[in-house]
Amino acid sequence: MQAKKRYILVFVSCAFLAYAYFGGYRLKVSPLRPRRAQHESAKDGGVQPHEQLPSFLGAHDMQELQLLQSNQSKSLDSSKHLVTRKPDCRMETCFDFTRCYDRFLVYIYPPEPLNSLGAAPPTSANYQKILTAIQESRYYTSDPTAACLFVLGIDTLDRDSLSEDYVRNVPSRLARLPYWNNGRNHIIFNLYSGTWPDYAENSLGFDAGEAILAKASMGVLQLRHGFDVSIPLFHKQFPLRAGATGTVQSNNFPANKKYLLAFKGKRYVHGIGSETRNSLFHLHNGRDMVLVTTCRHGKSWRELQDNRCDEDNREYDRYDYETLLQNSTFCLVPRGRRLGSFRFLEALQAGCIPVLLSNAWVLPFESKIDWKQAAIWADERLLLQVPDIVRSIPAERIFALRQQTQVLWERYFGSIEKIVFTTFEIIRERLPDYPVRSSLVWNSSPGALLTLPTFADSSRYMPFLLNSMGAEPRHNYTAVIYVQIGAALGPNAALYKLVRTITKSQFVERILVLWAADRPLPLKKRWPPTSHIPLHVISLGGSTRSQGAGPTSQTTEGRPSISQRFLPYDEIQTDAVLSLDEDAILNTDELDFAYTVWRDFPERIVGYPARAHFWDDSKNAWGYTSKWTNYYSIVLTGAAFYHRYYNYLYTNWLSLLLLKTVQQSSNCEDILMNLLVSHVTRKPPIKVTQRKGYKDRETGRSPWNDPDHFIQRQSCLNTFAAVFGYMPLIRSNLRMDPMLYRDPVSNLRKKYRQIELVGS
C-alpha cells in the first residue's frame, strides 16, 4: 500500500471515530421522544424555548380570585387560618401600638418596696447606669399611663445563676408588677443568660413572655426577628455617657501596623464553645499573626489543663493585650462560652477590625447596622482559612473598614447611654407614625441618634449626606434677629441699620425678628422698608408660641427661655439660618461672603464672633475666653450662619438638663449651640474674615458689659461639658477670607470690597 493512501485511510478512520464519539449521540435520540408532543409545533420559527411553555401562574390562581370576588361572606375575614397564632412574638402580635401613638416614652418601675421577700435585691452598677441614662433622657416619663415602653426595676442583666449579680425570685417579682401584662410593651435588658455547662441562650430563669429582649450574645435562632434587639456585651466599667472616643488618631494609608491579626484571651479546655479558641494556636506564627490563649483562669485550671496549656501560657505572657490592640490591623473575636465577647467592643474602639469567629451570632443592632462595612466574617468551620482571608483584603478596604469602626463606635457604642438610646430608636422605628431612617443614615456619620427623622422625611433637608446624595443645600437664607435688650429705637438704631443691611444682601429670603424685649413692639411703619423681602416680627414676650414649641420653651417662672431664639420656627424655610443679635454690626458684603462659605460647609457654624475654650489647670476646669487668640473653638450665634436642622436638634434633642441651665442663666445659649454642632460634626466651626468686634458698643445697656455675665459663661461651659460627658468643642487655627483679601491688587477687581474696609 502506498504511504499516502495509508495515511489518508488512518486519518479518515480517526475522523470517523471522533465524530461518532462526540457527535454520535445525535443519531440515537430521535426514536426516544418523551410525551412532549405539544412542544413540537412551536419548535421552528425562532421562538424562544421558554415561550413554548405555560406560565407558572395558571387557572388555579384565577379560582382563588373568583373565590375572593364571589365570596363576599365573612368566612374569609374571620378565617382563623390566616391569623393563627404563631409561637414567636412579632410587633404585630405582641406589642400594643396604641400606647405609642403620640410620643415614645419610657417608664421605669420604681425600686421594689420592702416586703415579705426581704430587702429589694441590689442593682448592679451597669443596670443602674442604664436606668440613669433613661431617667435623664428625653424618653423618660414618670407616668405609666403615658408610657409606650416599660423598663423593669429588677436587674436582669446577669442571668447566670452562678453569678453574684443574679437576682432571685424574678418570676414572682414580675408577677407583682402592676403593668406586666405578660410582658407586653416591656423591654428586658440582658447581658448573660444560661450557665455552666450548657450556657443555653434562652434560659433567662424566668419567662419573658411578650417582652422585647435587648440581649447580648443572641444567636440567629433565639432572636425573634423584628422583635428582639441584639445589644453588645459591655464590661463593668463601661461609662454611662460619652466615654472614650475611638482610639484611632491617625488615618494613615496603608495602616502599616506591626501585626496583621491578633487575639489574646483565655480558652476553655472543655465544654461548649471551647473548640474554636482551643484551635487558635494553629494560626499563631509569632510574626504577624499573634493568637495567644491561656488556660489559667478559674480556681481549678490545673486539673482541667491539657498538654498544650504550659506552652500556651508561655506564649500568652509574652504579649500585652493593649499593645496588640493598638498595633494590629485585624483582631480576632472568637466566641467564648457564649457567642458574644468583650473583644468585640474593645476591637471596635481600638480601630482594630474585628474578624468574627462566632457562628450564628447576631451582631449588635444587626437590623440597622451594616457590619460588612466594619467587620469581617470568618467561619468557625473554616478556621484555618482565616490567615488567607485577612491577607487577601486589599489596603483600600482596610482603610474604609478601620474608619467605619470608629464611626460606629462613636455613634452607637461609646457609652451605655448610646447603646440604650440606639435600642430605643430601633424599636421606635417600628412604630407606625415614626419615619424609618435609611441604612445610609444609620451607617454614616453622624448616625441615626443625631438624625431626627421627624424633622424631614428626606436627608435632602439635613446638612450631613448632601454629597452622597449629589445635592447642595437649598439657596438663600433667613435672617433671624433676636431682640433681647430693646434699646430706645431712634431712626438710626442699630437694629434698623441691621435690617437695612440685610435687605441689601442678594441671598436673603426673609427676615425674622424675634422680639423678646420688655419694650413694646415698634409700630409697623417704623421699620425700614424691606421692599420685596418679607419681614416677620414675632413677639416672644409673654405668651409662648405654641408652634414647634416643645417643653423647652415653656416657662417655669414666667420668664421665657433664651433658647427661644433657636426654636424651629415655621417661618424659616431656607436651609441656611443667619442668626443675629440686635446690635450686630456687619455690612452686606460680609453677610454674602459668609453665606457663600457656609454653602461649602453646611454642617458647620460659619460666622464672625469667635471665642475659645481652654483647659485651666489652675482651676482644674474649662475656661472660656473672648480675648484675641491664635485659635478659636466657638463662633457665637450673634452673627453666624448655620443649618436650619440645628434649631430642631437644639429644641428636640438636647438633654433637658442643658436647656434648663440656659433658661436659668438666661445666657450661654450660643455656647450650647456650638457644643451641639461640634458634637454632631466632630469639627470646629468656621470664622470668616477679620472682623472681631461685632457689637455696637454704644448701645450701653448690653449684658455683655456685665462681668458676671462672663463668669456665668465659664460655669455654663463646665456644666455643659459635664452633661455631654466630654468636651465636644474643637479648635481651629484658620479663618476664611475672600480670595483677594488685602492683596495688592486694585480694589475694583475685588468682589467683596466692603470687607477690605473693615478693621478688626
Place this chain on the structure above:
Amino acid sequence: MTKIKNLLSFVTQSRAISHTNPREHILNCLTYGLLVIVALCAGFLLWDLSSSPRDGFFHGKRDSHTLILDLEHIQELAVNPEAEQRARNVNCTFWDCLNIYKCEHDRLKVYIYPLQEFVDEQSDKTATTLSSEYFQILEAVLKSRYYTSNPNEACLFLPSLDLLNQNVFDKHLAGAALASLDFWDRGANHIIFNMLPGGAPSYNTVLDVNTDNAIIFGGGFDSWSYRPGFDVAIPVWSPRLVRQHAHATAQRKFLLVVAQLNILPRFVRTLRELSLAHSEQLLLLGACENLDLTMRCPLSQHHKSLEYPRLLSRGKFCLLGRSLRMGQPDLVEIMSQHCIPVIAVDNYVLPFEDVIDWSLASVRIRENELHSVMQKLKAISSVKIVEMQKQVQWLFSKYFKDLKTVTLTALEVLESRIFPLRARSSRQWNTIDTNARSTFNPLFLPSLAPKSQGFTAVILTYDRVESLFLLIQKLAVVPSLQSILVIWNNQKKSPPHLSTFPSISKPLKIRQTKENKLSNRFYPYPEIETEAILTIDDDIIMLTTDELDFGYEVWREFPDHIVGFPSRIHVWENVTMRWHYESEWTNQISMVLTGAAFHHKYWSHMYTHAMPGDIKDWVDEHMNCEDIAMNFLVANITNNPPIKVTPRKKFKCPECTNTEMLSADLNHMRERSACIDRFSKIYGRMPLRTVEFRADPVLFRDNFPDKLKRYNDIGSL
C-alpha cells in the same frame, strides 16, 4: 465480532506475503492493525446506539459538558418511593444546614440537574411540569458565571424540578422526586425556587414540600417561615409586565392607586370607604366582568376599563394589600410602572430584604391602620416622593426587571453570605449609581488629622540641584515637617551623592525613578510614612516656614481636601464652547496646583491605581496637567473644592520673563485648557467646584503684637 477480526487478520497476512520489503511490511501491518481497531470501535458504537439511551457511555460523558436545556430531550425518571423524605427543617441556619466545605472554591458554583421528568410508577403521574418562568430561571443560571457542569466542584445544586407554584403539583410526589435526586443528601446545598407557596385553606407562607435542609428562594415568606440568613426572599414574578418609560411625578394624577384584585374583603371595605372620602386622590379599581387580568374596571360601572398594569403609572403610590398569600405578583407590576409600593402586608418579608433598603423605595403600613393610609401618604413631602420614585425605578431596573436579573440577584445574595468578603455593602446595593454627582468620600472619618505626625515633603526634581538644595534647607526648618523624599526623575544622570546634600536634622531620602514621568510625584512610595504629603516643585523656594507650617495646620482641619498655595480657575467660554484655564488673580479658584500643596496619601494611591480612563497615561505622555488631573480626581470623588492657603504669591521669578518664555507660556496654557476639556469628557461632568474663600491664620493682618501671633511671616509676595 471475532469473525470480522479473524477475517481482517487473514487479509493482512495474505497481503503481507505478496510484498518483499520488510519495512513496508511492518508499516502495512501497523496500518491494517489500526484499521482493525477502527472497525472494532465503529462496531461498538453501532451497538451502543441501538441500546437503551439512559445508561450508554455517551451519557456519562455528556454530563460533564455544559448542560443543554432542550425541551425535546427530557429524561424520564421514576420517583423512588423509598427515598427518605424529611419535612423542611425550620431550625436551619447558614451555619449548620449548609455544607460549607463544598464551597471552598474561590467563587460560587451552581450545578443544575439535567431536565428530568419524575414519574410515579404506580399512578403514572409526573411530579411537576416545567413552566416558562422556571425555564428562564434555569437558563439564567446556566448562562451565568455561577454555572458549573461538574457536580463535584459545585457548591449549590439547582434541581430542574419546577416548584414555582404549589397549586400545580402533588406535594408528596414532589418531595419524593426531590429525595430521589442524585446529590440530594437531605437537601444540603440545594436551592429551591418557589413563588406561590401554600394552598387552601391554610395558605402556608412557605412551600409545603419536604425540602429538609434545602435553601428556599421563596416568594411569599412571612417573618416566621423565613429562616434569616439562610433562605432568600424573592419577588413573585408576573407574566404580565409591560415596559414603562419614566413617568414624571407631576403627571401622576392620583396619590394612591389600588388595582390589586385579590385583597381580602375586609380591607377592600376599608378601601371603598377611603375612596369615597378621597375620590380625587384614590383610584380604586376592581376586576372587569370578563375577568380579564390585563384590564381593570372602576367599581362604579360607568367608567371605561383601563389597561393593566399600565394604569399603575397614574399613581404616585400603589397599594400592595393583604391577600390570601403574602407575596403577590402585583409588587413587580407596581415597580415596573415606577409607582411607589405601599405595603400593607404585616410581616411580609420583602424581596431581597437582606440587601435592599426598602425604606428608600416603599412605604409600609400596618394592616390594621389601612384606614389612615391617605393621611400617611399626604404627609410625605414631594421631594421625598421624587426620591422614592427614582429609587423604585432604579431598583426595578437593577434587580427586578426580568427573571434573569431576579435569579442572579438571588444568587448574589447567597454568594455574599458564603463569601462575605466579596459582599457588597448596603450602600453599594442601594445607591443609585447613575447619579454622577452622588459621591462617597473615602476619607469619611470626621476627625482632625493628628498634629504630631507631621508631613512628608515629596520633591520632584530633574536636575536643578542648586535650587533643590536651597529648598531642602528651607523645608528642613519647618517644625511640622517629618521627612523629605526627593524624587530624582532624571535617568541620564544619577542624583548627587547623599553626602553632598545639605545636612539637615530631618530624615532625607532620595529615590531615582526608572522613567521620567510626571506621575512619579504621586506614587504612594512606602517611604512616605505620614498621612500628609506636601508635593513641592524644586523651584518653589519662596514659601516661608510659617506659611508651610500654617498650610499643614489647614490641611489637618481638612484632611480630605487638597490644600495648597498656587491656585487656578477654570471658566466656560461661551464663544468656543470649551473650558478655559485661567491663571489670573481672580476672586474665585477651583484648583490648587500641586507644585506646592498638601494632600492625603490616599489620593496618591487613587491617582496611581484608580484614575479613570487613560488620564494617567495621557499625562505621562504629554508631560503636563498632572496637577489638574489630581484636582479632578479629588473633586470627583468628594465633591469638595480645594482650599487655598494664604494670600496670592508670585511663584515665578520676575527675571524669567522674556519673549521666548511668553510664547511657550501661551502654548502651555492652551494645552492646559485642552486638558480640562479632555478630563471633563472622561468624567462625564465637570467635577471642579469654584470657591471664593481662602484660609488665613486667625490673627492675619490684625493689629496685634507680632510676637503673640503664631504665624507672622505670611503674605509677603
